[in-house]
Amino acid sequence: MNNYEILSKANIAPQVTRFEIYVPKIARKRQAGQFVIIRTWEGGERIPLTIADANPEKGTITLISQSVGKTTFELANMQVGQCLKDIAGPLGTPTHIEKLGTVICIGGGVGTAPLYPITQAMKKAGNHIITILGARSKDLFILEKEMRNVSDEMIIATDDGSYGEKGFVTTALQKLIDDGRQINQVIAIGPTIMMKMVSLLTKNYNIPTVVSLNTIMIDGTGMCGGCRISINGAIKFVCVDGPEFDGHGVNWDEMLKRMGTYKKHECVALNQYKKHHREAEVA
Amino acid sequence: MKTKERLQIPPVGMQQQAASERIHNQNEVPLGFTPEEARLEALRCLQCKNVPCIAGCPVGIDIPSFIGFIAEGNFQDAILKIKEKNVLPAVCGRVCPQEEQCQLPCTVGKILKTTEKSVSIGKLERFAADWERNSGSVSKPKLAPKTGKRVAIVGGGPAGLTVAGDLIKSGHEVTVFEALHKAGGVLVYGIPEFRLPKKIVKNEVENLQSLGVEFKYNYVIGKIESIDELFQEYDSIFIGTGAGLPRFMGIEGENLLGVYSANEYLTRANLMRAFDFPNADTPILNVSRVATIGGGNVAMDSARTALRLGAERSLIIYRRSEVEMPARNEEIEHAKDEGVEFHLLVNPIRITGNEEGWVTGMEDIKMELGEPDASGRRRPVPIPGSEFIVDVDAVIVAIGNSPNPLVAKVTPELKVNRWGGIIVDEKTGETSIKGVYAGGDIVLGAATVILAMGEGRRAAKAMHEYMMNEKTD
Ligand SMILES: Cc1cc2nc3c(=O)[nH]c(=O)nc-3n(C[C@H](O)[C@H](O)[C@H](O)COP(=O)(O)OP(=O)(O)OC[C@H]3O[C@@H](n4cnc5c(N)ncnc54)[C@H](O)[C@@H]3O)c2cc1C
Ligand SMILES: Cc1cc2nc3c(=O)[nH]c(=O)nc-3n(C[C@H](O)[C@H](O)[C@H](O)COP(=O)(O)OP(=O)(O)OC[C@H]3O[C@@H](n4cnc5c(N)ncnc54)[C@H](O)[C@@H]3O)c2cc1C
Ligand code: SF4
Ligand code: SF4
Ligand code: FES
Numbered sequence: 001m002n003n004y005e006i007l008s009k010a011n012i013a014p015q016v017t018r019f020e021i022y023v024p025k026i027a028r029k030r031q032a033g034q035f036v037i038i039r040t041w042e043g044g045e046r047i048p049l050t051i052a053d054a055n056p057e058k059g060t061i062t063l064i065s066q067s068v069g070k071t072t073f074e075l076a077n078m079q080v081g082q083c084l085k086d087i088a089g090p091l092g093t094p095t096h097i098e099k100l101g102t103v104i105c106i107g108g109g110v111g112t113a114p115l116y117p118i119t120q121a122m123k124k125a126g127n128h129i130i131t132i133l134g135a136r137s138k139d140l141f142i143l144e145k146e147m148r149n150v151s152d153e154m155i156i157a158t159d160d161g162s163y164g165e166k167g168f169v170t171t172a173l174q175k176l177i178d179d180g181r182q183i184n185q186v187i188a189i190g191p192t193i194m195m196k197m198v199s200l201l202t203k204n205y206n207i208p209t210v211v212s213l214n215t216i217m218i219d220g221t222g223m224c225g226g227c228r229i230s231i232n233g234a235i236k237f238v239c240v241d242g243p244e245f246d247g248h249g250v251n252w253d254e255m256l257k258r259m260g261t262y263k264k265h266e267c268v269a270l271n272q273y274k275k276h277h278r279e280a281e282v283a
Numbered sequence: 284m285k286t287k288e289r290l291q292i293p294p295v296g297m298q299q300q301a302a303s304e305r306i307h308n309q310n311e312v313p314l315g316f317t318p319e320e321a322r323l324e325a326l327r328c329l330q331c332k333n334v335p336c337i338a339g340c341p342v343g344i345d346i347p348s349f350i351g352f353i354a355e356g357n358f359q360d361a362i363l364k365i366k367e368k369n370v371l372p373a374v375c376g377r378v379c380p381q382e383e384q385c386q387l388p389c390t391v392g393k394i395l396k397t398t399e400k401s402v403s404i405g406k407l408e409r410f411a412a413d414w415e416r417n418s419g420s421v422s423k424p425k426l427a428p429k430t431g432k433r434v435a436i437v438g439g440g441p442a443g444l445t446v447a448g449d450l451i452k453s454g455h456e457v458t459v460f461e462a463l464h465k466a467g468g469v470l471v472y473g474i475p476e477f478r479l480p481k482k483i484v485k486n487e488v489e490n491l492q493s494l495g496v497e498f499k500y501n502y503v504i505g506k507i508e509s510i511d512e513l514f515q516e517y518d519s520i521f522i523g524t525g526a527g528l529p530r531f532m533g534i535e536g537e538n539l540l541g542v543y544s545a546n547e548y549l550t551r552a553n554l555m556r557a558f559d560f561p562n563a564d565t566p567i568l569n570v571s572r573v574a575t576i577g578g579g580n581v582a583m584d585s586a587r588t589a590l591r592l593g594a595e596r597s598l599i600i601y602r603r604s605e606v607e608m609p610a611r612n613e614e615i616e617h618a619k620d621e622g623v624e625f626h627l628l629v630n631p632i633r634i635t636g637n638e639e640g641w642v643t644g645m646e647d648i649k650m651e652l653g654e655p656d657a658s659g660r661r662r663p664v665p666i667p668g669s670e671f672i673v674d675v676d677a678v679i680v681a682i683g684n685s686p687n688p689l690v691a692k693v694t695p696e697l698k699v700n701r702w703g704g705i706i707v708d709e710k711t712g713e714t715s716i717k718g719v720y721a722g723g724d725i726v727l728g729a730a731t732v733i734l735a736m737g738e739g740r741r742a743a744k745a746m747h748e749y750m751m752n753e754k755t756d
Contacts, residue, residue: 045564086464088501221462223527224547254538257640261540265566272561
């Protein structure tokens with residue numbers, strides 16, 4: 001087997017692909033909360049993806065990628081047996097795992113991928129885990145079974161009510177708070193706007209809240225500062241200081257804006273890619 | 284030839300791409316000497332007995348000898364002479380601050396009363412190195428018999444490459460661990476193509492590979508492996524991780540869209556080839572008015588890159604005056620020729636933005652020079668009431684880089700100073716951990732290529748001695 005080789009690949013939700021990749025060093029070393037930076041080809045962009053799982057014996061890591069632009073579409077088109085050009089990692093500071101009591105793990109969409117290893121570790125540390133998974137509709141959930149296996153309680157919420165409770169993850173969280181449940185920590189990973197809404201809610205009740213930020217990155221080693229964000233007014237580099245931060249300290253408006261820096265370029269790149277690769281056409 | 288005749292030869296200028304043309308391409312600006320030009324320039328050297336120039340070179344190249352060989356047309360011996368002391372001559376010939384090093388004490392410059400008329404040592408060094416590379420027969424150094432010792436080098440910048448070259452020659456097995464997907468450090472991600480063609484760096488790396496140096500890319504030491512873990516496989520370790528931590532100013536608006544650290548801007552443009560977007564995947568903002576804050580090489584590189592990316596106006600904002608600018612003279616001249624606007628004695632106060640978070644301008648204040656500060660340079664002080672606004676749509680912060688803290692953070696036994704630089708023994712480059720050496724920008728803070736190489740050389744020598752004396756049990 002070659003380093004960086006794709007050993008298996010599966011479509012697990014619309015536009016969401018799970019890869020098992022041979023990279024034994026990282027498989028042995030990674031901890032919950034860490035990510036890798038990959039490139040698909042020689043002229044490729046460096047993009048970060050969370051290590052969703054790993055099998056140290058087999059020497060593999062699991063990556064779950066949602067196709068949103070040129071690189072992630074291209075990745076989704078790579079085949080079993082092909083090798084990625086580069087994989088650097090494990091990067092980022094591992095999650096602080098501790099027995100706290102009741103921990104609520106909130107996953108939105110593909111954010112469930114980074115949430116899974118953290119939940120796993122939090123469960124192992126002896127916490128009571130209440131998981132809330134949210135998505136727009138039923139077919140968008142990923143890792144539901146895996147999350148169930150590491151959770152003591154599980155709540156599913158869909159925007160359209162097609163599965164589980166109708167509403168957002170914040171609706172479900174509010175209900176737990178209103179029910180007077182003791183909550184020692186909330187961990188929320190998903191779309192930026194979801195993490196923002198969860199953080200605003202828990203701030204009212206002073207519930208410690210950890211979020212995982214997905215700013216734009218290049219090197220992932222603290223060299224470029226491109227991933228920087230204001231946390232409690234101070235500049236932090238997400239790739240080395242994070243990716244996890246206190247959700248109450250994040251400047252969410254800045255975060256939302258910075259994510260859109262290259263919107264125009266991203267459209268150009270994706271359109272050009274699709275023109276040349278019909279098979280990438282959105283189904 | 285008599286001294287007087289030599290002094291009468293006017294300095295040979297190097298052909299360069301016209302400014303109007305070069306701002307539309309990435310090609311190198313100075314085109315290099317022809318053999319005839321090189322020989323003529325070499326004739327200007329007086330072959331001084333007291334060799335003041337050698338003392339000016341941090342690695343002590345035997346300058347008169349190599350220049351003498353060039354004058355004779357013996358380019359082969361010229362490059363061999365240089366390589367006795369410098370393993371990256373094609374790089375140093377291009378990027379050394381010669382006017383502060385070898386060319387500063389040059390007798391010719393002294394007699395003609397300006398360093399600008401010193402013998403062009405750097406350009407001649409570049410010539411010899413380019414000649415060898417283009418001749419296609421790069422001389423391979425002899426390797427000492429295998430020692431069975433293994434060396435790990437952390438970081439593939441000039442410091443690490445120098446150690447790799449020296450230790451493979453001494454017969455050790457050498458592995459370079461590089462965090463990025465390419466080796467060369469700042470030479471590949473920071474210094475632009477138009478100043479240092481990337482094929483030169485690639486060539487040097489390939490030469491090392493052909494000698495048997497192993498390169499492992501995508502290896503962030505401190506994350507994938509700790510220093511302790513490296514010791515399980517290696518006898519000695521060199522840390523050359525550079526000064527890759529960009530500083531920001533802490534002023535309002537620094538996280539607006541369109542504010543870059545120079546490292547990010549240059550990395551996108553150079554290493555990631557954003558010039559070629561969308562043929563290469565990494566984007567960079569297309570902006571029309573760019574302000575770069577700073578006065579060093581990094582600032583010049585950023586401001587000139589911005590022009591090549593299509594900016595209509597590229598401004599340098601520097602809080603001192605031109606004489607204090609740390610950039611190489613040649614870079615300042617080239618930047619001016621290309622139309623970079625210099626706003627000197629000006630300091631930014633805040634960056635302004637619009638509703639969507641995009642940069643719209645910068646508020647600056649005028650400065651004047653006051654009393655000398657700790658660095659001996661006159662300290663710039665703001666002139667009250669002189670605030671003004673410039674309209675820009677991007678800002679590049681090029682005020683300096685600090686040592687990369689990543690390795691030290693996970694290696695508590697590794698002693699660092701107040702600025703994050705690794706503390707080493709001055710004679711050997713050894714760190715607070717036995718068998719672990721360090722050098723280059725990670726020790727010096729942001730310095731120069733040749734100093735990084737000098738530190739690498741010093742460490743390599745000590746590492747060799749350490750490994751050969753080490754008891755094998
Ligand atoms: C620490 C971290 C972990 C992540 N983990 C996952 C994961 O497990 N699964 C997953 O599907 N996604 C993950 N992401 C997001 C993923 O990196 C982006 O979706 C990807 O870079 C998009 O690239 P693209 O070329 O396909 O899309 P583009 O069209 O280039 O971009 C689409 C959007 O993705 C973001 N983005 C673009 N370039 C980058 C970049 N270089 N780095 C980060 N974000 C970028 C921008 O907000 C952009 O608007 C993670 C991001 C970070 C920072
Ligand atoms: C834009 C710019 C222009 C410059 N212009 C000039 C000039 O004209 N003349 C001049 O003399 N000097 C110049 N310099 C300074 C010069 O480039 C540096 O002093 C020199 O490169 C330092 O060499 P180094 O080997 O110590 O570090 P670097 O060149 O910084 O190399 C360090 C390497 O280590 C890698 N690394 C970092 N952390 C890790 C890790 N944890 N694990 C593995 N690898 C790691 C990095 O990716 C990098 O490749 C310039 C610098 C910049 C940024
Ligand atoms: S290495 Fe630099 S300082 Fe030394 S002779 Fe060459 S150009 Fe001059
Ligand atoms: S000081 Fe100048 S003239 Fe004298 S030997 Fe050195 S380079 Fe030649
Ligand atoms: S990605 Fe470059 S500093 Fe974080």
